[in-house]
Amino acid sequence: MSQRSxxxxxRKATQIAVTVAAATTLAAVGPATAHxxxxxxxxxxxxxxxxxxxxxxxxxxxxxxxxxxxxPVTEPEVPLPGKPPGDKPDAEHCxxxxxxxxxxxxxxxYHKGVGATQSNYNGTPRAAKxxxxxxxxxxxxxxxxxxxxxxxxxxxAKIEGKYDVNLSASLTAKLGNKISVSTPAKKTTNAKxxxxxxxxxxxxxxxxxxxxxxxxxxxxxxxxxxxxWYLWES
Numbered sequence: 001m002s003q004r005s006x007x008x009x010x011r012k013a014t015q016i017a018v019t020v021a022a023a024t025t026l027a028a029v030g031p032a033t034a035h036x037x038x039x040x041x042x043x044x045x046x047x048x049x050x051x052x053x054x055x056x057x058x059x060x061x062x063x064x065x066x067x068x069x070x071x072p073v074t075e076p077e078v079p080l081p082g083k084p085p086g087d088k089p090d091a092e093h094c095x096x097x098x099x100x101x102x103x104x105x106x107x108x109x110y111h112k113g114v115g116a117t118q119s120n121y122n123g124t125p126r127a128a129k130x131x132x133x134x135x136x137x138x139x140x141x142x143x144x145x146x147x148x149x150x151x152x153x154x155x156x157a158k159i160e161g162k163y164d165v166n167l168s169a170s171l172t173a174k175l176g177n178k179i180s181v182s183t184p185a186k187k188t189t190n191a192k193x194x195x196x197x198x199x200x201x202x203x204x205x206x207x208x209x210x211x212x213x214x215x216x217x218x219x220x221x222x223x224x225x226x227x228x229w230y231l232w233e234s
Contacts, residue, residue: 048181049232053111053192056199058220060143068142068152068169071099094211099149100204101219103159107199110222111230113192114138114173120191122183132191132229134177140195140224141170147217149204156223159200171195171224179229192230197222 115136122128142152150158156167173194183189200221206214 047231048189049230050234051232052117052190053113053230053232056110056143056220056222058145060145060220060222063142063144063152063169065139065141065170071151071154072149094207094209097209098207100207101148101150101155101158101202102204103155103162103200103202105201106159106163107201109196109198109225111192111194111196111228112140112222113194113230114140115193118191119188120183121188122185125185127182127184129180130183130189130191131178131180132193134173134175134193137172137175138194139170139172140197142224143197143222145218145220147204148219148221149206149214149217155202155204155219155221158202159198159221159223163200165198165225167198167223167225169224171227173227177227177229179231181231184233188234190232190234194227194230195224196226196228196230198225 115134115138118132118135120130120132122130142156144152144155148155152169156169159165160167177193179191181189181191200223202219202221203216204219205216208214
């Protein structure tokens with residue numbers, strides 16, 4: 001084989017190697033499709049999505065850290081028909097008033113960010129590394145809709161027991177955490193640091209000492225699971 005042929009063969013082999021390396025780099029980014037919460041439908045692992053993190057659709061209230069152990073005030077005890085309040089000698093007795101919460105539907109994980117969204121555009125013709133660093137420290141707690149009759153701590157215990165998950169009343173995303181990812185050519189990687197929270201729907205109500213129950217309310221909650229980055233490309 002002539003020297004020119006050797007050079008031509010070497011050049012082709014080099015081009016193939018570069019192409020394979022570039023494909024491997026892009027594959028490492030992960031699929032560009034995911035749930036709105038940034039988790040893979042099959043593995044529940046965090047991947048690079050195509051949209052910003054979804055917000056809760058319900059009207060939820062953040063529960064202050066100092067109130068997670070407190071049981072909400074329940075409605076007054078319902079008297080039995082035909083008996084004046086406080087005069088129930090023949091009433092069936094169910095013990096003291098009991099508040100109940102039963103988890104029913106395990107939802108997806110939703111990301112609540114701490115600090116501003118960071119973005120990096122790769123204007124080059126090949127993949128490039130993007131590095132992001134969290135710029136603030138912030139704590140994310142539990143958010144719920146109205147109607148919860150038990151304490152947030154009791155609600156979390158019920159959800160953990162049913163689905164075998166670990167939840168917290170609050171988690172702190174700290175300043176200085178870094179992450180590096182590959183940004184494809186002519187794409188923007190967006191990053192938001194914060195806390196992933198599990199969505200859950202359950203039913204809550206009160207059983208009174210006369211065995212009557214209050215109306216059952218559907219309660220939706222978002223409970224902290226883990227601290228991390230939510231990434232998406234645009």
